[in-house]
Amino acid sequence: MGTTGYNPQEIEGKWQAEWERAELYAVTEDVSRPKKYVLEMFPYPSGDIHMGHVRNYTIGDVVARQAAMSGFKVLHPIGWDAFGLPAENAAIKSNTHPAEWTYANIEKQRASLKRMGFSYDWDRTVVTCDETYYRWGQWIFLKLWERGLVERKASPVNWCSDCKTVLANEQVVGDGQCWRCKTAVEKRELEQWYFRITEYAQDLLDDLEVLPGWPERVRTMQANWIGRSEGAEVEFEVVGPAGDPSGERITVFTTRPDTLFGCTFFLLAPEHPLVPGLVEGTGYEPAVTAVVAAAARESAVERQLGEREKNGAFTGRYVINPVNGEQVPIWVADYVLMDYGTGAVMAVPSGDQRDFEFARKYGLPIPPVVIAEDDPLFATLSGVAERVADDVDWEEAYAGDGVMVQSGQFTGTQAGKGKEGARAVTAWLAERGLGRSSINFRLRDWLISRQRYWGNPIPAIHCPSCGLVPVPEGDLPVMLPMGVDITAGETLADHPEFYETTCPRCGASATRETDTMDTFTCSSWYYLRYCDAGNSEVIWDRSKADYWMPVDQYIGGIEHAILHLLYSRFFTKAFCDLGLLSSAEPFTNLLTQGMVKLDGATMSKSRGNVVAPEEMIGRFGCDSLRAYILFMAPPDKDLDWSYGGLEGMHRWLGRVWRLVADAAEKRMPAGAASEKAAGLRREMHRVIGKVTADVERFQFNTAIAAMMELTNAAYDYRKSVPSAEQDPTALLEASETLTLLLAPFTPHLSEEMWRVLLGYGGSVHLEGWPVFDPALAAADTVELAVQVNGKVRGRVVVGADEAEEAVVAAAREAVAAWAQDAEPRKIIVVPGKLINIVC
RNA sequence: GCCCGGGUGGCGGAAUGGCAGACGCGGAGGUCUCAAAAACCUUUGUCCUAUGGACGUGUGGGUUCGAAUCCCACCCCGGGCACCA
Numbered sequence: 001m002g003t004t005g006y007n008p009q010e011i012e013g014k015w016q017a018e019w020e021r022a023e024l025y026a027v028t029e030d031v032s033r034p035k036k037y038v039l040e041m042f043p044y045p046s047g048d049i050h051m052g053h054v055r056n057y058t059i060g061d062v063v064a065r066q067a068a069m070s071g072f073k074v075l076h077p078i079g080w081d082a083f084g085l086p087a088e089n090a091a092i093k094s095n096t097h098p099a100e101w102t103y104a105n106i107e108k109q110r111a112s113l114k115r116m117g118f119s120y121d122w123d124r125t126v127v128t129c130d131e132t133y134y135r136w137g138q139w140i141f142l143k144l145w146e147r148g149l150v151e152r153k154a155s156p157v158n159w160c161s162d163c164k165t166v167l168a169n170e171q172v173v174g175d176g177q178c179w180r181c182k183t184a185v186e187k188r189e190l191e192q193w194y195f196r197i198t199e200y201a202q203d204l205l206d207d208l209e210v211l212p213g214w215p216e217r218v219r220t221m222q223a224n225w226i227g228r229s230e231g232a233e234v235e236f237e238v239v240g241p242a243g244d245p246s247g248e249r250i251t252v253f254t255t256r257p258d259t260l261f262g263c264t265f266f267l268l269a270p271e272h273p274l275v276p277g278l279v280e281g282t283g284y285e286p287a288v289t290a291v292v293a294a295a296a297r298e299s300a301v302e303r304q305l306g307e308r309e310k311n312g313a314f315t316g317r318y319v320i321n322p323v324n325g326e327q328v329p330i331w332v333a334d335y336v337l338m339d340y341g342t343g344a345v346m347a348v349p350s351g352d353q354r355d356f357e358f359a360r361k362y363g364l365p366i367p368p369v370v371i372a373e374d375d376p377l378f379a380t381l382s383g384v385a386e387r388v389a390d391d392v393d394w395e396e397a398y399a400g401d402g403v404m405v406q407s408g409q410f411t412g413t414q415a416g417k418g419k420e421g422a423r424a425v426t427a428w429l430a431e432r433g434l435g436r437s438s439i440n441f442r443l444r445d446w447l448i449s450r451q452r453y454w455g456n457p458i459p460a461i462h463c464p465s466c467g468l469v470p471v472p473e474g475d476l477p478v479m480l481p482m483g484v485d486i487t488a489g490e491t492l493a494d495h496p497e498f499y500e501t502t503c504p505r506c507g508a509s510a511t512r513e514t515d516t517m518d519t520f521t522c523s524s525w526y527y528l529r530y531c532d533a534g535n536s537e538v539i540w541d542r543s544k545a546d547y548w549m550p551v552d553q554y555i556g557g558i559e560h561a562i563l564h565l566l567y568s569r570f571f572t573k574a575f576c577d578l579g580l581l582s583s584a585e586p587f588t589n590l591l592t593q594g595m596v597k598l599d600g601a602t603m604s605k606s607r608g609n610v611v612a613p614e615e616m617i618g619r620f621g622c623d624s625l626r627a628y629i630l631f632m633a634p635p636d637k638d639l640d641w642s643y644g645g646l647e648g649m650h651r652w653l654g655r656v657w658r659l660v661a662d663a664a665e666k667r668m669p670a671g672a673a674s675e676k677a678a679g680l681r682r683e684m685h686r687v688i689g690k691v692t693a694d695v696e697r698f699q700f701n702t703a704i705a706a707m708m709e710l711t712n713a714a715y716d717y718r719k720s721v722p723s724a725e726q727d728p729t730a731l732l733e734a735s736e737t738l739t740l741l742l743a744p745f746t747p748h749l750s751e752e753m754w755r756v757l758l759g760y761g762g763s764v765h766l767e768g769w770p771v772f773d774p775a776l777a778a779a780d781t782v783e784l785a786v787q788v789n790g791k792v793r794g795r796v797v798v799g800a801d802e803a804e805e806a807v808v809a810a811a812r813e814a815v816a817a818w819a820q821d822a823e824p825r826k827i828i829v830v831p832g833k834l835i836n837i838v839c
Numbered sequence: 840g841c842c843c844g845g846g847u848g849g850c851g852g853a854a855u856g857g858c859a860g861a862c863g864c865g866g867a868g869g870u871c872u873c874a875a876a877a878a879c880c881u882u883u884g885u886c887c888u889a890u891g892g893a894c895g896u897g898u899g900g901g902u903u904c905g906a907a908u909c910c911c912a913c914c915c916c917g918g919g920c921a922c923c924a
Contacts (some may be wrong), residue, residue, distance in 0.1 A: 005877095217843055217919080224842080224920060231924085253861060267924090269874085310922075335922045345924050356924055440924055558918085631863070632851060645851070645864050651878095652863080658878085702853070705862035712862090719880080785858040790905045792858050828904055832858055838904045 006657035008621020011752040016117055024765060025119045027075055029547045036072040037548045038064040039527055039587075041556030041564070042079045042126075045105035046086045049112045051596040051629070051641065052557070054613045058626045059593060059635050059700070060555045061118045065744035067697050068119070075548050076119055077530040079126035080106050083134075083455045084519040085180060091454075092487050098454040099482060102129060112614065116622045117747050119765075128522040129454070133529065135477030137522055138459040140571075142470050143578055144195060152460075152468060154191040156271065156339065158449055165451045166192055168518060170225075170563045179534045179563075186554040192834055193449035193458060193515065197570045201226055203584075204569055213589030215636070218561045222524040225562050227442025230418060231255035234346060234435040236266060236319035239327055241282075250274065250319060253341035253440050257429070258421035260323045260408040261387075262348040262369035264359070266330045267312070269338040270295035275315070278330065284316035288332050291411060295334045309771040310335045310358045311443035320436040321346075323407060323425065333358060342439055349397065356397035365390045370415040372402040381405040382412065440677040446567065448518045448550040453484050453491050455516025463510040470510075472504050478512065492516070523564055524571040527551055527586060539580070546582045554587040555660045563590070591698060594638035596629070603641075611641050623746035624650040630700035630745065652654045652708055653749055656738055659714055663735040666728045676717055677727035683713040684734050685777035688770045691741050700745070708739055710734060740770050785834040786811045792834075804829055811835040 003547040019025065029035075040060035043053055057078075064076035080102075087098035094101065102247060106127060113120070122791070126133050144150050160178040166188075171179040178185055197204075205226045208219045231254050240246040250268075254260075268275055270292040279285040291313045312333035321328050335354055336345050349359035349366040359366050367390050371378045375398075381389060387406045401416030410428075413421035429435030449458060457478040459471035471478055481498050484490050492498050492514035503510040531548045532540035550572075556564075565587070572586040595602060598609045616625045628649040633639040687710040694703035714734045718726065736758060743750040743764045754764035786794045794814035798807050808827055815837065826838040 067844095069909075220843065221919060227923065229923070253924080258924080335924095337923065340923045347924085352924065357922095399871085440923080454907075559917085634852085637845090637852095640851075642851070642864070648864055654878090701851090702862080705853075708862055714877090734869060783858095787858080790857095790903095795858080828857090830905095832903090833857055836857080836904055 001529060006654040006749070008623055008748065012115075012117065012621055012748040013592055015748045015751045018280065019117075019119075019763070019765075020122075021186045023765070024763060025076065025121050026123055027073060027121050027307075030073050031546055033071070033073045035075065035548060036064075037065065037075045037527075037551045038553045039075075039077070039415060039551045039555070040090040041554075041560065042081050042523070043109060044081045044084065044086065044541050045102055045109055046110050046607070047105060049613060051611055051613055054116065054595055054625065055118065055629045056555055056557070056593055057113065057118055057637075058610075058629055059477065059591065060553075061116075061626070061747075062167060062695065062700060063553055063555075063698075065747065065765060066769060068588070068765065069740075069767060071768070072564060075119060075124075075530065076125075077124040077533070078113065078118070078120040078122070079124075079526055079530070080109070080128065081519065081523050081526070082127050082129035083516075083522055085165075085454070088452065088454045088486055093125070094772070095487050097482065098772050099129065099747055102454075102496075106252065115243060115617060116613070117597075119747070124524055126529050126533055128456075128519075128526065131477055132527075133481060134456040134522065134525070135479070136474050136529065137456045137517065137525075138471070138478060139539060140471065140525065141517070141521075142473060142476075143461055143580075144574060145470055147574070147578060147759065149196045149199060149574060151196055151445065152191060153194060154189060156187045157190050157192055158186055159188040159190070160187040162345045163446065163452075166190060166447055166449065167449045170446070170566070171518075173702065174335065174827070191709070192447050193460075193513075194445040195570070197446045197567070198441060198443055200570050200573050201440075201443045203573055204443075204566065206567070207573075207585055211590075212527055212583060214587075214589065216594055218558070218590060219563065221561045222566055225443065225566065229253075229255050229440045229442075231438060231440065232257040232422070232435050233342075233438040234260065234322060234429060234431065235433075236322060236328070236344075236346070239318040241317065250344050252340050252344045252346045253438060254346055255417055256348065256351060256422065257413045257425040257435070258404055258407075258410070258413070258419065259348040259351040259369050260321065260346065260425055261329060261404075261410070262350050262367055263321050263346040264349060264365045264367065265347045266319045266328050267333045267336045267345040267347050267355075267358075268315075268330060269336040269343040270332055270334055271338040271644065272332075272336075275332055276804060277319045278315045282316050284314060287313040288315055289329055289665075291332050291334060297601065305423050310354065310361065312358060312362065314836070315363075322429060322432070331358075333364075335394070336351075339444065340389050340442065350392060350394070351397055353397045353399065356394075366392050366394075367406060368392050369396075369405060369407050370398060370400075370402045372398065372400060375402070378403070378405075385409070385411045416517075432614040445572070446518075448521055449513075449515035450518055451491065451493075452516055453480075453486050455519060456480070456522060457492065458513040458515050458517055460513040461501060461503060461510050463506060463508060464511065465508055466503055466505045466510075469503055469505050469510070480516075503834050520563060520567050524567040525575070527554075528570070528572075528575070528581070542580065542582075545580070545616060549581060550583040550585055551587045553589045553591065555591045556595060557595070558592040565590070591635060593635045594633065596641060598641045600640060608757075620646055620650040621748070623749045624653055624782075627653065627704060631704045632701065634701055635698050652711065655748060656711055656742065657749065657753065657757075659711060659731075660735040660739060661757050662718075663731040664729065664757045664759070666726075667732055675799070677730040679779075680713055680730045682779055683702045684710060684737050684779055685773060688741065689772035689774065689777055692769070692772050695744070704745065707738060710738055712743075714738075737770055739764060740767055743767070782832050784811065786814050786816040787834060787836040788815050789838055790836060796835075802833075807825070812837065 038060055040056050068074045082102050090101045091098040130601050158172050160167055160182045160183050162183040172185050173179045203545045205228055207224055233251050233253055235249045235251050237248045238248040279288045291311055312331045315330045317330045318327040319330055347355040349355040350368045367387055378607045384406055385408050394470050404410050404415045404421045405415045410421055415421040415423055426437045457480055459478045461469045463469050499512040499514050501510055501512050508516045517754055527542055528545055568586050573584055575581040576584045603610045628646045687706045690706040691703045739750050750764045754760050780799055781797055783795055783797050785792045796810045798812045824837045824839050828836040
């Protein structure tokens with residue numbers, strides 16, 4: 001057998017073709033076997049794949065291949081998230097059609113992914129801009145609509161002037177910028193389509209608890225985004241212009257009903273609809289209008305920058321504080337947000353820093369109502385039910401827990417979020433119909449309509465007499481017309497042949513909706529379509545979806561911590577309620593991989609610091625690249641690319657190749673087992689255990705290090721034992737084990753070694769994963785470190801099951817020169833590790 | 840400001856209460872060669888009065904027989920959230 005050396009270029013293409021011919025990775029349901037659904041976030045086809053993809057998909061491939069060797073039925077699919085704005089931008093730039101650009105990139109990426117040897121079931125590929133996929137996206141829209149989860153409403157929305165479309169709240173990042181182009185987002189009052197994700201706010205929050213396989217960071221980010229607050233709604237009656245009772249009430253939300261006695265003014269957001277009516281024709285109108293206008297002029301960016309000076313104006317009107325009947329002035333303040341709570345706030349300057357600053361600026365009273373027991377004021381005010389102190393000399397508001405003071409019958413009660421005082425005040429209000437306990441979420445409904453061409457058309461029709469009418473299921477899909485010239489700035493709204501239609505309900509002439517859906521609607525269910533990708537009758541066969549779902553291991557970037565991962569959870573829950581699916585959560589375990597950087601900087605085409613995977617594959621083969629990208633760092637950490645390391649990886653694989661080739665060549669009947677051969681076998685079993693455990697916890701870097709150690713042990717054996725005395729069986733065993741352990745990491749090299757060098761008939765990828773036997777990894781002797789007062793002063797070699805007294809005696813002997821003559825005060829024995837003699 | 844990560848040789852990293860620096864890169868030296876490449880071998884934390892010893896995991900304290908690891912305080916880096924009532 002020739003040992004011409006490891007040449008990846010000769011073997012990789014060969015085996016890729018063979019695997020495809022043998023349909024090695026096509027998979028079907030098999031209820032008799034445990035399944036594992038391994039999924040990586042599908043790519044957006046913007047050019048060729050980059051190192052980030054290589055890392056993401058290699059991690060998934062190792063998990064998938066190792067699971068298959070361990071006896072699982074493994075679903076490992078791939079597809080493309082193909083609708084979206086980059087395709088439009090690229091098309092405008094290069095004067096082509098978005099479809100042309102998109103499909104060309106898909107083909108490029110498909111070839112690159114195949115060149116990496118990933119074990120995908122290519123028959124299940126989905127492409128979201130393909131009619132066979134997006135028609136089901138429209139079907140989902142109709143189902144959600146039927147269930148009351150779709151809504152069209154007018155609301156202040158985020159508008160990106162660069163992308164010329166509205167954005168969901170989740171797509172506004174940083175200090176109020178568009179997630180794609182980083183342009184500052186503007187607020188506009190528009191009528192748009194929403195998915196009512198807020199219906200699931202509580203479920204989405206609660207079920208984070210049943211996702212222990214998710215990084216805590218991601219769960220925290222989602223919990224914060226959902227932003228649940230417990231508190232109360234309190235109703236304030238507006239006093240009429242002449243001091244008469246108006247009967248009109250304004251509701252506020254507060255997390256601190258226990259501070260109600262400290263409410264000395266009342267705030268409305270500048271956009272609050274009641275504001276104009278309150279001041280119209282009064283002397284207060286000019287000042288209030290100025291505040292409203294100033295707030296409207298500010299961009300969302302400026303508005304969201306906290307810590308800036310608060311502005312407001314008195315409206316000349318009052319509300320009645322329901323707890324003590326006092327009249328409280330209504331102000332308009334620019335720090336009150338219209339889209340959280342009710343857009344109205346009870347201001348408690350002594351208990352809220354923002355209200356405190358506002359009160360100081362405008363000379364409003366700051367009566368203390370919650371006092372910490374160690375506060376000097378506590379002694380004076382603790383039993384005072386009437387208001388005696390109308391101001392404080394504090395530097396800042398006190399928002400902590402304490403005791404209620406100057407609070408009528410509640411004085412002396414425990415104060416704080418959810419404390420007795422808060423409950424008591426809420427109950428008192430509820431009895432009188434002036435309030436109730438309430439929960440508020442920060443999460444907003446998901447704005448899904450986009451004023452863009454390259455997306456999934458919203459299947460709705462505007463009828464002048466019937467209003468909004470869903471496109472009948474039988475008429476799906478609403479085809480996205482190809483003849484729209486976006487380079488000329490056209491959208492669907494410029495194409496009457498698209499939007500002119502008749503109402504399915506009354507038959508009158510009507511118009512189609514010309515907005516398309518947010519691309520995130522497409523990526524929120526692709527993992528379900530993979531379960532039954534080719535089905536043209538139904539979205540998926542429920543038994544197939546129930547067999548594969550949930551995804552056992554999902555792998556992708558942290559940038560989707562909220563967006564994609566929250567939307568997908570929402571879809572899954574809605575599907576569950578629609579009876580389409582059994583699992584309420586889509587992804588059981590989540591691994592967020594770190595970024596691949598170059599000299600500490602994110603790789604990007606515009607920076608010109610991109611390392612092309614293609615080029616690395618050309619030089620060293622994809623197996624070296626795969627192993628190296630895993631070896632550089634644990635998968636969740638960012639890594640810095642280095643060329644030298646890749647060469648080192650390639651060098652090691654060559655070393656493995658020569659070891660296996662040599663062992664296969666010298667294959668002969670088992671010789672006499674020597675102690676050194678036994679040592680090699682022990683090392684081999686130790687490494688099986690280590691690699692198995694490391695793959696399980698995604699420590700691919702240490703798994704590879706362990707395999708390098710086995711390689712070194714085998715080389716060491718060959719070096720230290722004369723050829724004639726070597727046990728060829730031990731080397732052959734080590735070689736075969738290494739070949740099997742490496743199979744998920746370097747599938748082509750392993751296949752070549754298995755089938756060509758070692759001469760086996762079948763694919764290494766159909767072999768069983770080596771089984772770890774701790775007994776075979778155990779040595780008969782161990783070396784122990786001997787410490788004196790915690791410092792290593794010597795070492796002893798003892799039998800593995802030597803009695804403790806004998807071990808201690810040997811240890812004391814070894815450090816006789818260090819230990820004092822006197823009897824040690826204490827001797828600590830850590831079996832198999834060390835002995836510490838304390839003098 | 841609040842909430843998460845993280846800080847270990849020249850570099851990537853290993854060790855989650857028990858021998859700090861596994862494994863690899865890089866460096867130094869050697870074998871083979873006319874030579875080079877490849878391969879193989881040795882060596883590689885710092886310092887010192889050097890067959891030995893001291894020091895050493897961001898800083899300062901603490902707990903422990905023993906701390907990179909646990910606790911307290913602080914510094915630095917990265918990320919997320921941030922006028923959410």
